[in-house]
Amino acid sequence: xxxxxxxxxxxxxxxxxxxxxxxxxxxxxxxxxxxxxxxxxxxxxxxxxxxxxxxxxxxxxxxxxxxxxxxxxxxxxxxxxxxxxxxxxxxxxxxxxxxxxxxxxxxxxxxxxxxxxxxxxxxxxxxxxxxxxxxxxxxxxxxxxxxxxxxxxxxxxxxxxxxxxxxxxxxxxxxxxxxxxxxxxxxxxxxxxxxxxxxxxxxxxxxxxxxxx
Numbered sequence: 621x622x623x624x625x626x627x628x629x630x631x632x633x634x635x636x637x638x639x640x641x642x643x644x645x646x647x648x649x650x651x652x653x654x655x656x657x658x659x660x661x662x663x664x665x666x667x668x669x670x671x672x673x674x675x676x677x678x679x680x681x682x683x684x685x686x687x688x689x690x691x692x693x694x695x696x697x698x699x700x701x702x703x704x705x706x707x708x709x710x711x712x713x714x715x716x717x718x719x720x721x722x723x724x725x726x727x728x729x730x731x732x733x734x735x736x737x738x739x740x741x742x743x744x745x746x747x748x749x750x751x752x753x754x755x756x757x758x759x760x761x762x763x764x765x766x767x768x769x770x771x772x773x774x775x776x777x778x779x780x781x782x783x784x785x786x787x788x789x790x791x792x793x794x795x796x797x798x799x800x801x802x803x804x805x806x807x808x809x810x811x812x813x814x815x816x817x818x819x820x821x822x823x824x825x826x827x828x829x830x831x832x833x
Contacts, residue, residue, distance in 0.1 A: 657777065657778075657779060658777075659672075659777050659779075662751075662777075663748055666733075666783050666786065666787045667733045667741060667744075667745060667748075667787060668748040669748070669779075669780075669783055670726050670729050670730055670733075670780065670783055670784045671730055671745040671749045672748045672749070672752040673726055673752060674727065674749055674752060675748065675749035675750060675753040675754075676753065676755055676756075677723060677726070677752075677780075678752075678753060679752065679755065679756040680719065680756070680771070680774060680776075681719045681723070683756060683771060684712070684716055687767070687771045688712065690764050690765060690767075690768035691768050691772055692705075692709065694768060695708050695709065719776070722776065725781070725784055726780070726784050728788060729787045729788035729791070730787075732787070732788045732792055733787055735791070735795060736790075736791040736792070736794040736795040
């Protein structure tokens with residue numbers, strides 16, 4: 621199965637483990653909320669997950685020009701009564717605008733985390749970005765129509781935005797802590813001001829021809 625084939629399963633969760641014995645009653649577990657679900661194959665670490673979201677969204681946005689001819693054909697062929705093709709196509713333009721704004725949000729969170737980290741992590745983030753983009757890798761067996769349909773139905777996981785906001789906030793707090801723990805720089809030493817001392821005047825001599833008493 622190609623990575624692209626699992627694009628529609630981004631919200632799928634790993635199945636819960638079975639009970640150890642048939643006599644044990646399965647524990648009741650509530651399904652996680654949509655914003656808490658981790659897409660299949662995505663990293664669980666917050667920093668890497670946000671980088672994965674960046675890569676997946678960037679791949680989606682970069683495919684716009686390639687997908688729109690087929691999207692336009694599909695939208696024009698399957699029209700709902702009372703709908704306008706031009707109005708429906710505007711949705712994709714709005715998604716591009718919204719997606720690029722989200723990219724800036726993700727980039728800000730990643731940059732804040734990289735600045736706050738005590739060790740270099742940008743290479744790990746770059747790998748997660750590539751991993752996110754790989755969900756759009758399609759094999760030769762995927763038709764243009766199928767590829768366009770999956771592109772049309774794709775949505776950014778809700779967890780991406782919440783984790784990005786949390787990551788940036790935590791990174792900024794850590795950065796502030798680091799700055800507080802640093803020793804303050806020494807105060808600048810002001811150069812000494814030179815004081816000019818006027819030479820003392822010699823004592824006045826008595827006149828040599830002064831009459832004696």
